[in-house]
Amino acid sequence: MEDTREVVVTFDWDGKGVHKETFGFVGKACTDETKFVEEALKGSTQKRRFKAEYLNAKQHTVAQRVHA
């Protein structure tokens, strides 16, 4: 299967704000495998917003646990 995972980093012109978006990840991998972006820029996270794919994967895991 083709690897469609991608990281898009957008830089505000104020020299401080950086926006990171990840595409094609499922679950926790999106934060784990792209953590190097924040580490490289020594960024302090201000706003974290998870998308549907992340939350769906998390809920799925919880549901499985309940079912088990």
Added chain:
Amino acid sequence: MSHTLEFETTITNQDALVRALKRMGVPESCIEIHETATRLNTYHTEEHKYAHVIVRRRVFNNRHSSDIGWELVDGVFKAHVDDFEYGGSSIHFNKEWQQKLYTYCNVETMKAEFGKQHMECTETVDKQGRIQLRAKFAKAQENKNRAKTYTKVQV
């Protein structure tokens, strides 16, 4: 899309700072890099300032005004810019100039990091005119495999 994040940054990478200065049009010959902090030539002689990365203004634009520099303090580059220049009437080295410089600095830092991760990135501009770097993980795997093959050939 899986996840989006907003954060603030600080300058920690000297190479990225130098590359950003060049992108801002500062000639390489005007940029000094020192292992130990070196004194800046400033207008106000009562307070001495020291920096590791210095742009000598007299060389850069032949103006009799203060140098600007960045001092490495606890792993972070702290800017020393004369009050007269910061937000003043000067065309160069004002607040907007510094913000643009730091943006380029973040871009160059991130490009270097993608290189370390064997990821190829492309630089574009988004609808709002901001710089955007797009890096693919698939390319990273290809490049890692290529690097392994190359190492084998070398041996």
